[in-house]
Amino acid sequence: MKKEARSGTFSGNMKLPIHRWFRYSAGFSAEWVESEIRRFEEDTNQKAKVFDPFVGSGTTALAACATGNESFGFDGHPFVARIAQTKNLWYLNELEFKEACQLVIEKARKSKIKTKRYDESKLLGKCYDFETLSLLDNLRLAYEKLATKNPIWELVHLNITSILRACSNVGTAQWQYILPNKTKSKVLNVYEAFLAKAELMALDMKYAKDNKWVNSAHICEQDVRDKISIPLCNLLITSPPYPNNYDYADATRLEMTFWGEIEGWGDLKSAVRPTIMRSCSQHSAGDKVVLDDILREPLLEPIIDELAPVARELEKVRLTKGGRKTYHTMVAAYFFDLAKIWKNSRAVMEDGARVCFVIGDSAPYGVYVPAERWLGELALASGFKSFKFEKLRDRNIKWKNRTHTVPLHEGRLWVEG
Ligand SMILES: C[S@@+](CC[C@H](N)C(=O)[O-])C[C@H]1O[C@@H](n2cnc3c(N)ncnc32)[C@H](O)[C@@H]1O
Structure with missing residues (x-):
């Protein structure tokens, strides 16, 4: 398939810094959005002010950061909006983020607690065996004990969120469906996945700063059927x-x-x-x-x-x-x-x-x-x-x-x- 034709899909974003932190199959291509922002500026000789009423995992907003443009993005889905807002924290200190991840892993490793949430008839029990769910719960509990209001902890939350599907041995990928009867060929170990993701996220945070991304995206959780209050924009990509x-x-x-x-x-x-x-x-x-x-x-x-x-x-x-x-x-x-x-x-x-x-x-x-x-x-x-x-x-x-x-x-x- 031609590259052009793939601009409607998220898959290419899994190679791109920051975008790749969470696989959101409903998303579109960040490279395409960047190219549209540039094309608009060339065609009109104006600085683009970008609006995305369905910002999802934040593709448009982050593409605008990469091109140095202000943007406004909304999503009505609380969990999805939180993911986009957290990706938009790329400008925080990556070393501080890694330290927070280190604290979580140390606390989780010390824990002797086994999960109380394993039940084969329920979603978590269908997606994980007892041991894996215990490890994930140890990470979760460590995070919940340690997290403060410092936004760096939102990045730790996203790290844990983003490894959940890769650590399940059943079919969890692509769209919403969980397929308990399908098994995956590659399943990640929980603590290894968490540490590897911490490294990758820290690298990406540095990349964005090195490449002069601009911290100018405003992302809100809002139902856009309700009145929208933002300054006037000249480019809407959604x-x-x-x-x-x-x-x-x-x-x-x-x-x-x-x-x-x-x-x-x-x-x-x-x-x-x-x-x-x-x-x-x-x-x-x-x-x-x-x-x-x-x-x-x-x-x-x-x-x-x-x-x-x-x-x-x-x-x-x-x-x-x-x-x-x-x-x-x-x-x-x-x-x-x-x-x-x-x-x-x-x-x-x-x-x-x-x-x-x-x-x-x-x-x-x-x-x-x-x-x-x-x-x-x-x-x-x-x-x-x-x-x-x-x-x-x-x-x-x-x-x-x-x-x-x-x-x-x-x-x-x-x-x-
Ligand atoms: C096709 S996805 C957008 C994906 C985005 N382009 C990306 O790359 O991540 C559509 C999004 O619209 C959001 N949505 C649906 N109804 C909405 C509403 N009334 N207000 C705001 N967002 C809404 C959904 O939660 C979903 O994330």
Whole structure:
């Protein structure tokens, strides 16, 4: 595949300093973002002030640090926002960070405590054997005893978080799914992984300083369906959730369970879902979205003639399917949420601003949803001037079991302010 075509994926970031601290499969390419910032500055002769309403693991924000540009990033998912905020602490003292890691490992090694959390029927017990979970719990307990309000400890927290999947012998990689029946060929030893990650993070912190990264990213945990208060920006680079049923709330279930933030899948409803947009059927079902009500929302007016028949068809088709998934309300709620986000984004972008949404379409139960076109229409309705779609690649593999053969694609929606 051409390098250009891969700009929608995070995989290349796993070789890049700071970006590689946490694998967030939903992310996009940092090198591409950097190149877009430079291109904007060449084209317009202006310094870019960058906005990313769905900052995820912080790719846009960190790319802006690398190019010396101020940026503003938001994520509604509390755990994901914390990861981005912690990566944005790259400017702290790396030696102090290594010392903190050293204190944690010494305390963990001295501990004779065996985990009390091992239960084969629960997520942690499915992901780890008793010994591995005991080692991880020793690290966690040592961290919890030693951590102070000094932000250096956030980096230690991220270190532990980032090794959790690599230390599990079951299938934990890629997206949210945990596959207890699959085993990994390479499993890392807990303490070795923690120490190796501490070295790598310290090296990266030095790299960023040596390469004159600028500490100018502002990253907040916020639902961008609510009003956004930032100075006007002139370049927006982002990737929203796609309407493809990927459950962002579930993306960090293992990590949040490990840290005791949730006990099980059910807790995601109160811990994460309220502050993220609705892009999966579990979410719209949990919110008890009523299709008739949402289709009457004035913000959906610009696309209602196309959206309503699609939602109605999904409402019928689901009755013929075993799972009876609520894609009809998911699709309506998805575009309603994004209509609000376009409106809020318009308010913080200068006239003439450049906007890029990396986005893909979808076909739940085989019913086609032309996401990029409808998003373009909603952008115009919120006051942007024009849009065009640049296709990057074809796809129709995201739907588990390939229950349909509708051709799908992914690309960049370019919007002019
Ligand atoms: C495709 S990911 C962005 C990934 C990012 N480009 C990166 O490289 O890490 C979309 C993000 O939008 C966030 N999100 C969903 N709804 C949101 C909302 N209402 N407000 C803010 N962020 C939201 C999700 O938590 C997720 O992290």
